[in-house]
Amino acid sequence: MIEVSITKTNNLTAPTDAINHDEITRRSPVQRPWRGIGMAAGICGLLLASSFQAFAAQATGIQRPKAGETVEVLVQYAAQPTEEQHRRITAHNGRIRATFEHVPVAHYDVTPEALADLEANPAVVSIRPNSRLQAFIDRVTCSSNFWPTISYYNTHNLPVASGVGIAIIDSGVNPANPNFNVGPSSKVSRIVYSQSFVGGDTNDEFGHGTHVAGIAAGIDNVTPLISGSIRGFGGFAQNANIINLKVLDATGVGTDASVIAGINEAISLKSTYNIRVINLSLGRPIAVSYKLDPLCQAVEAAWKAGIVVVVAAGNDGRDNSFGTNGYGTITAPGNDPYVITVGASNDNGDYNRANDVMTTYSSKGPSAIDHIVKPDLVAPGNQVVSTQSTGSALVATYPNNQIPTSNYNPAGSSAHSPYFFTLSGTSMAAPVVSGAAAVLMDHYPTITPDQMKAKLMRNAWRGFAATMPVTVTDPTTLITTVFNENADLFTVGAGQVDVYASELDTTVASGSAASPVAVFNSTTGAVQLQLNSVGATNVIWGTTSPYASNVIWGTNVSGTNVIWGTNVIWGTNVVAGSNVLWGTNVLWGTNSVYAQSTPGAELMTVAINGDN
Numbered sequence: 001m002i003e004v005s006i007t008k009t010n011n012l013t014a015p016t017d018a019i020n021h022d023e024i025t026r027r028s029p030v031q032r033p034w035r036g037i038g039m040a041a042g043i044c045g046l047l048l049a050s051s052f053q054a055f056a057a058q059a060t061g062i063q064r065p066k067a068g069e070t071v072e073v074l075v076q077y078a079a080q081p082t083e084e085q086h087r088r089i090t091a092h093n094g095r096i097r098a099t100f101e102h103v104p105v106a107h108y109d110v111t112p113e114a115l116a117d118l119e120a121n122p123a124v125v126s127i128r129p130n131s132r133l134q135a136f137i138d139r140v141t142c143s144s145n146f147w148p149t150i151s152y153y154n155t156h157n158l159p160v161a162s163g164v165g166i167a168i169i170d171s172g173v174n175p176a177n178p179n180f181n182v183g184p185s186s187k188v189s190r191i192v193y194s195q196s197f198v199g200g201d202t203n204d205e206f207g208h209g210t211h212v213a214g215i216a217a218g219i220d221n222v223t224p225l226i227s228g229s230i231r232g233f234g235g236f237a238q239n240a241n242i243i244n245l246k247v248l249d250a251t252g253v254g255t256d257a258s259v260i261a262g263i264n265e266a267i268s269l270k271s272t273y274n275i276r277v278i279n280l281s282l283g284r285p286i287a288v289s290y291k292l293d294p295l296c297q298a299v300e301a302a303w304k305a306g307i308v309v310v311v312a313a314g315n316d317g318r319d320n321s322f323g324t325n326g327y328g329t330i331t332a333p334g335n336d337p338y339v340i341t342v343g344a345s346n347d348n349g350d351y352n353r354a355n356d357v358m359t360t361y362s363s364k365g366p367s368a369i370d371h372i373v374k375p376d377l378v379a380p381g382n383q384v385v386s387t388q389s390t391g392s393a394l395v396a397t398y399p400n401n402q403i404p405t406s407n408y409n410p411a412g413s414s415a416h417s418p419y420f421f422t423l424s425g426t427s428m429a430a431p432v433v434s435g436a437a438a439v440l441m442d443h444y445p446t447i448t449p450d451q452m453k454a455k456l457m458r459n460a461w462r463g464f465a466a467t468m469p470v471t472v473t474d475p476t477t478l479i480t481t482v483f484n485e486n487a488d489l490f491t492v493g494a495g496q497v498d499v500y501a502s503e504l505d506t507t508v509a510s511g512s513a514a515s516p517v518a519v520f521n522s523t524t525g526a527v528q529l530q531l532n533s534v535g536a537t538n539v540i541w542g543t544t545s546p547y548a549s550n551v552i553w554g555t556n557v558s559g560t561n562v563i564w565g566t567n568v569i570w571g572t573n574v575v576a577g578s579n580v581l582w583g584t585n586v587l588w589g590t591n592s593v594y595a596q597s598t599p600g601a602e603l604m605t606v607a608i609n610g611d612n
Helices: 085-088 112-121 149-157 208-217 254-267 296-304 393-397 424-444 450-456 499-504 576-582 606-611
Strands: 069-079 094-099 105-108 122-127 130-136 165-170 191-196 241-246 253-255 275-280 308-312 338-348 377-380 384-387 402-404 414-425 467-473 478-488 517-520 527-531
Touching: 069 112, 069 254, 069 296, 069 402, 085 105, 085 112, 094 165, 094 254, 094 424, 105 254, 105 296, 112 122, 149 499, 165 208, 165 254, 165 424, 208 241, 208 275, 208 384, 208 414, 208 424, 241 254, 253 254, 254 275, 254 296, 275 296, 296 308, 308 424, 308 450, 338 424, 338 450, 377 424, 393 414, 402 450, 402 478, 450 499
Parallel strands: 165 241, 165 275, 191 241, 275 308, 308 338, 338 377
Antiparallel strands: 069 105, 069 122, 094 105, 130 253, 384 414, 402 414, 467 478, 517 527
């Protein structure tokens, strides 16, 4: 069991074996002038408003403790819990593991008596297990139409996203990789803050977080020093500051509590490091509604604090266990309607966006239980070359995913590069969008998270073929399988991120950009969008321009009616999979096979091989 402790415990009882935070490293965020980035208002004491009333909650998904035993739980309260709420736990011989200043959730060990008291407490919304999460494992900038933007910066010798902070909540970031330094000849790191919530130091022993950080904010400080270099590997927000919040251990696994602690810390540090973006390339199966999921409530707290939260959709698009052809496999917290959930496309290894296709593994919507329309966007995530954490578990286990030095050095050889590594997955697609959001903040410094989400979705590229047959060969068995992918809104969302188009669009949205709910009529087989999914006073989406539903989701939507392609598995010709997706007895409940599968449902073969 992973123990989690955070800096701010509000003088509550701390775990006796809490981790030592002497490992926390800090550096002044003032490295260079901030270029027009508006400082956010203070967020001290922020409370997460609930849209429903609590009348006490029944613990679900946990093994109830016997007399003399305790069980680890995450408790979501209707409002920020008070000292008295915590004392009720210790009064029944329970233990307080952690509290979160900005999220109305507490992490406890509870006895049978403490659990009974929680279930009788009207201030409690949900009582959930501390679930395990797992990480989802050059041409990308062309497919996302970033080249015109970066060319402008280079032509005018301007820093990219200077002063913007991106929180990488992952397995850590390796500061030894030179691509996180200010420049090729500099030893000054842009990793301005590091903290671990899983014990140990803040380095990346797994190798996932370093790769993710390189996509979002890496700068190629290696190939410019090589005479006649033939290829470069820069990321997006190349001058942004990186806030390294380690929540996954050396095997790439963490818990809800560790991730919530990381998100809570990002909110606390928002003003200090101008954190405008959080990247979460991780997830786990959905077991309850997002309204009752502490992890989802944490990402909503960050969103409402003014931070754009980008989440990987998951890598279960090939899963046909329940006859859904991979539909309904979005993972948490990507099921939350507020956040930007990103699926993975395949650039086919070239510089021509016109032939891009969807990956076969990218998880598809709608989300289980709540039927939220996801993903919101897709971005290139197949066989992406990015920064390497030398000596990490992924590098040691899969050395052939290191690229040969001859890929970028004309005098190189087949020897493995110590700087660059190849991975695939929606984990690689999410930081494309995170980096793009940070870059756009250069041009729109006062933009809100909802406005950013609307801007990116409105200007997405919608050039995918309606039907995309994708052939994948298993590298071990050499068995070839053909997957038929469809460019419907549950596969591609609004489309593929387009940085330059988003930059040029000066339209300013007003209202909530929460993702809609898909409502299925079992009599007619029709599906409609409920555009106001969170009960907001005003929503951005509408049936008229400039944010008409057919503008955002293209020809997949007419008004609020979802238009199906001929190969979609539900509609007027209902099949077994339709009952799984839309039926009342969803298979993603606490006792389902899917909910009990490997955390994050990440297949390592996807991370290492991708679609080939």
